[in-house]
Amino acid sequence: MTNTTLKLLAQQLQLSISTVSRALKDHPDISAATKAKVHALANSLDYEPNAYAIQLRTQSSKIFGVIVPAISNLFYDSFIAAVEEESRKNGYALMILQSSNQPEIELDNLKIFRQNRVSGVFACLSANAENLETYQKMTEKEIPVVFFDIVPKDNKFTKVRMADERCAIIAAEEIIKRNAKKVLAIFGDAGLSISQKRKNAFQNFMETYAPKVHCTYVNASSSAEAEALFRKQYDKTQKPDTVFAMTDEVLIGVMKAVQALEIKVPSQLGVIGISNGFIPNLYHPKISYVETSGYELGKLAFVQMMANMKGGKTLTELTVEVKFVPGESL
Amino acid sequence: MTNTTLKLLAQQLQLSISTVSRALKDHPDISAATKAKVHALANSLDYEPNAYAIQLRTQSSKIFGVIVPAISNLFYDSFIAAVEEESRKNGYALMILQSSNQPEIELDNLKIFRQNRVSGVFACLSANAENLETYQKMTEKEIPVVFFDIVPKDNKFTKVRMADERCAIIAAEEIIKRNAKKVLAIFGDAGLSISQKRKNAFQNFMETYAPKVHCTYVNASSSAEAEALFRKQYDKTQKPDTVFAMTDEVLIGVMKAVQALEIKVPSQLGVIGISNGFIPNLYHPKISYVETSGYELGKLAFVQMMANMKGGKTLTELTVEVKFVPGESL
DNA sequence: AATTTTATCGCAATCGTTTGAAATTTTTTT
DNA sequence: AAAAAAATTTCAAACGATTGCGATAAAATT
Known part of the structure; x- marks a missing residue:
């Protein structure tokens, strides 16, 4: 036919x-x-x-590329959903690829994007990679790149991200409000800059505004590690009365231990996390959290992309607002 | 440039x-x-x-379309991840669109696929839609369509899905093994054929092999509804000793109630679900479940797609194997 | 030395669409 | 009725790559 x-x-x-x-x-x-x-x-x-003929003739594709470490991720999927929604409204389709956190695959994928002459790329850096050169080349060839979540430090790129420091500070505020005496703060992979940022902001805030509160800071790069760390700390005679989980991963680990040890929340232990809300609402009582919405971030990223495509270079770093969502765990 | x-x-x-x-x-x-x-x-x-020039000239794109109700879904995202992985290995890229369960959007998306002359489409029907005509036209125009998960009844299409009946039967077997006396079985939205199938299979099996076990069958179309239903049943003097959750959504609702009521699992209540495993492992003790892997399904779908592209029409319905994954909840 | 092979390379059509400019037809104006 | 203006349609050149076939040059065969 x-x-x-x-x-x-x-x-x-x-x-x-x-x-x-x-x-x-x-x-x-x-x-x-x-x-x-x-x-x-x-x-x-x-x-x-025939879209190909059109794109060949007009030299402009109606396609955006999206590259994430993994699609099956509570955070990225809502980001993707938002970008997809906006794209569709504007007549664009999405080409989505995952890097699996492997630099070579990330490069492969970028090549596919270039060969398909995508109009723009939404990129979340893979944890290990430092192939910014390729991204640099793309922007030079007039393919706008909007970084999100895990972004390069270099500020010649356009990036949108959560207000990481704010997240940590809001959490710290709430913890102080609740009169915590002994806090266990568990952050994500120590290698990620996002962990650093949040940790610094949190620690700074606590030391400034509540110097008497005793805080323990640790890093966990997996759910299991978080669980183990929590159990170890909770084994001590001086148990923490409040735990702060920087990521969903960490929260999951903590909650496993909480359930296993039959710790009463919030009477024996206050819990607060940073999340998009899905995981915190899985538990009873609902966990209080600072909301970081992948969905909102997606919307923001799209706006940035459009701006980038029209008006030359807008080399800005935008952050999306965050807010505290009270549950019954703190 | x-x-x-x-x-x-x-x-x-x-x-x-x-x-x-x-x-x-x-x-x-x-x-x-x-x-x-x-x-x-x-x-x-x-x-x-330039991919466009090549595709125009060679009349073949190296792109597959994927259409799902929503990307941010524990099941679909792993399906997508699998398809993406295989596609990349075979030199294909993926164009992913979501229908949001809205028939018009689904049609829009299919149009985008046609205009981009995708080599094939992986489709999960949106709940409401009956626009099989469009899919029919696509297959006539030699664009193979592989349906997954929510598939049309019509057997002139290629489809892959979970072995739904087997899932329910395996769960029933395990429940019988554990000597349950009173079972509460909560199924998904009554409107979906998948709920019907699983319910029928489960009920049938129980009545045949364990007629003395008292079973209550209900449907819940949301997490909250499942929680409410469970609470209501558990309020009775004759409490269920085992609960079967057909979906993750149902399981989430049940577990909220379990945590709130401080029910001891498995001593007071046995719990078993059907899931890809993510949710069941969030709890302590780990919930036992029958595993339906979106990942495996994705692999299978891809194989079917390739077969379809090479050797004419293979109008088959394939199912992916399921297995029981013991936790400590039953 | 003339002829055939073989190794390299170029010509030109094609894929399906867009678009400036020219060509044609129709309508309006004088 | 002739000339000018407006409306409608067609021509033809792109866009960037692929590919059958012919052309040219070099090597091998008589």
Whole structure:
């Protein structure tokens, strides 16, 4: 079954290809009668314009590339969902690839994007990679790149991210409000800059505004590690009365221990996390958390992308607002 | 910054476009010396073949379309991850769109796929839609469609899905093994055929092999509803000793109630679910579940797609195996 | 030395669409 | 009725790559 083309329509209607093309897009040059005929035949023959031909001719694809470490991730998927939604509204489609945190795959994927001449790329750096050179080249070739979540330090790139420091500070505020005496703060992988930032902000705030509160700071790069760390700390005679989980991963680990040890929340232990809300609401009582919405971030990223495409370079770093969502765990 | 093209390379090297093209793909007609020169320049100029031109010329895109109700879904994201992985290995990229369970959006998305002349489509029907006509047209135009998870009844389509009945039966077997006396079985949305299937299979099995076990069957279309239903049942004097949760959503609701009521698992209540494993492992003790792997399904779907593309029509319905994963909740 | 092979390379059409400019037809103006 | 203006349609050149076939040059065969 061969596809319907402009040529075919033109032949059947005894018209030129250009007339058919213009008729299909309501060009004022074409008479109403002709337009009607063309549309009629196009419909009955299920004409679908060939996106490749268009893109080749117009040198602009209606496709954005998205690259994330993993699609199956509570945070990224809502980001992707938001970007997809906005893209669709604006006539764009999404090409989504995952790097699996492997630099080579990330490069492969970027190559695919370039070969498909995507109009722009939304990128979350893979943990290990430092291949900014490739991204640099893309922006030079007028392919805007909007980084999100895990972004390069270099500020010649456009980035959107959560207000990481604010997250940590809001959590610290709430902890202080609740009169915590002994806090266990568990952060993510020590290698990630986001962990550093949040830890510094948190620690700084606590030391400034509540110097008497005893805080223990640790890092966990997995759920299991977080669980083990928590158990170890909770084994001591001087048990923490409050625990702060920087990520969902950490929270999951903590809550496993909490359930296993049958610790009463919030009476024996206050719990607060940073999350998009899905995990905290899985438990009873609901865990209080500082909300970081991948969805909101996606919306923001899209706006940035559009701005980038129109008005030259907007080399800014935008952050999306965060807010405290009270549960019953603190 | 203009993109590097074959023409540009040809000009700079004083060669014809065809020679450059052939050199780049190691055509035997071209001398080693020429090949070397061409490759050298292509590298230094960051030549990337224009995918549109290739696809236009060769009439074949290296892109698959994927359409799901929502990307941010514990099940679909692992399916997508698997398909993406296989696609990348085979030189394909993925175009992913979500229907949000809205038929119009689903149609829009299919149009985008057609316009991009995707090589094939992986589709999960949106709950409400019955637009099989469009899918029918696609298969007629030689665009293979592989349905997954929520598939059409019509068996002229290629579909892969979980062994739904088997899931329910395995769960029933385990429940019987554990000598349950009173079972509360909570299924998903009554409108979905998958709920029907699982319910029928479960009920059938129980009545045949354990007629003395008292079973209560209910449907819940949300987490909150499942929680409410469970609480209501657990309020009775004759409490269930075992609960079966057909979906993660149901399980989440049940577990909220379990935590709130401080029910001891498994001593006071046995719990078993059907899941890909993420949610069941969030709790302590770990919930036992029948594993339905979106990942495995994705792999299977991909194999089917490739088969479909090569050897004409393979109108089969394949199911992926499921297995019981013991936790400590039953 | 003339002829045939073989190794290299170029020509030109093609994929389906867009678009400036020219050509044609129709309508309006003088 | 002739000329000018407006409306409608067509021509033809792109966009960037692929590929069958023909052309040229070098090597091998008589």
